[in-house]
Amino acid sequence: MNLFIEYIIAALLLLGAVFTLVGAIGLAVLPDFFTRLHGPTKATTVGVGAMALASMIWFANQPVGTGFVEILIMVFLLLTAPPSANMMAKAAMHMEVPKVGNTRGDPWQQ
Amino acid sequence: MIAIVLKISIALVVIAALLNVYRLIVGPHAPDRVLAIDTLAINAIALIILLGITLNTRMYLEAALLIAVMGFVSTVAMAKYLKRGSVIE
Numbered sequence: 001m002n003l004f005i006e007y008i009i010a011a012l013l014l015l016g017a018v019f020t021l022v023g024a025i026g027l028a029v030l031p032d033f034f035t036r037l038h039g040p041t042k043a044t045t046v047g048v049g050a051m052a053l054a055s056m057i058w059f060a061n062q063p064v065g066t067g068f069v070e071i072l073i074m075v076f077l078l079l080t081a082p083p084s085a086n087m088m089a090k091a092a093m094h095m096e097v098p099k100v101g102n103t104r105g106d107p108w109q110q
Numbered sequence: 111m112i113a114i115v116l117k118i119s120i121a122l123v124v125i126a127a128l129l130n131v132y133r134l135i136v137g138p139h140a141p142d143r144v145l146a147i148d149t150l151a152i153n154a155i156a157l158i159i160l161l162g163i164t165l166n167t168r169m170y171l172e173a174a175l176l177i178a179v180m181g182f183v184s185t186v187a188m189a190k191y192l193k194r195g196s197v198i199e
Contacts, residue, residue: 010115013160017119020156024126027133027149033141036133040149048152051119051159055171058112058163069171073155073178080182084148087189092141094193 001061012054019047032099033092041085049074112163120160127153144188151181 026039052070060066130153134146158174187197 006111010111013112013115013119013163016156017122020153021122021126024129024149024153027146028129033139033145036142037145040130040145040152044149044152044156048156048159051156055159055163059168062166064166064168067168067171069168069175070159073159073171073175076175076178076182077152077155080178084182084185084189087186087193088141088145088148091144091189091192092139095139095141097139097141 005057005061009054009058012050012057016047016050016054019043019050023047032103033097034089034099034103037085037089037092041081045077045081048077116160116164120157120164123153123156123160127157140192141189144185144192147188148181148185151177151184155181 020043023040023043026043027036030036030039052074056066056070127150130146130150134143134150137143137146154177155174158170158177162168162170162174191197
């Protein structure tokens with residue numbers, strides 16, 4: 001395998017792992033639900049996308065050969081992360097989950 | 111070099127999964143727990159992809175796709191249940 005391709009795969013894997021960890025840290029330490037929703041739904045999707053891209057490049061340079069399953073995973077995650085986050089935010093708004101003072105927007109009081 | 115980077119990546123993703131489990135246990139309200147389970151499913155996909163690269167096989171990627179589909183459906187069903195009181199009206 002070419003050394004340049006190997007560097008690209010390593011960089012994509014590290015990028016994906018770091019993005020996943022940042023999303024999980026955001027989920028663990030942020031103060032209320034609406035700020036916690038930001039971390040995983042954005043960072044984790046990019047993280048898994050980078051890892052799937054690394055997997056595609058890795059298997060394209062192996063005798064196993066590459067395929068389309070990683071593209072399916074990436075497209076599916078990129079398509080389904082915003083609707084699920086939207087539905088969770090609507091459920092939390094309906095349940096009137098308490099929020100910290102800096103979280104703006106109060107749609108039920110309009 | 112790929113082997114070392116794979117070990118580091120698996121360690122980082124496992125730490126992320128442990129933080130998600132912390133939020134799943136602590137999480138003061140039900141939407142926090144739904145969000146933690148959704149993120150755990152995405153972390154499981156990342157771990158399966160890393161396992162596939164480690165073992166040099168493409169056999170587990172269909173399992174990752176199935177976990178993606180089931181994670182989305184279960185998240186939508188739980189959010190719908192929390193919002194409306196029933197999944198299918």
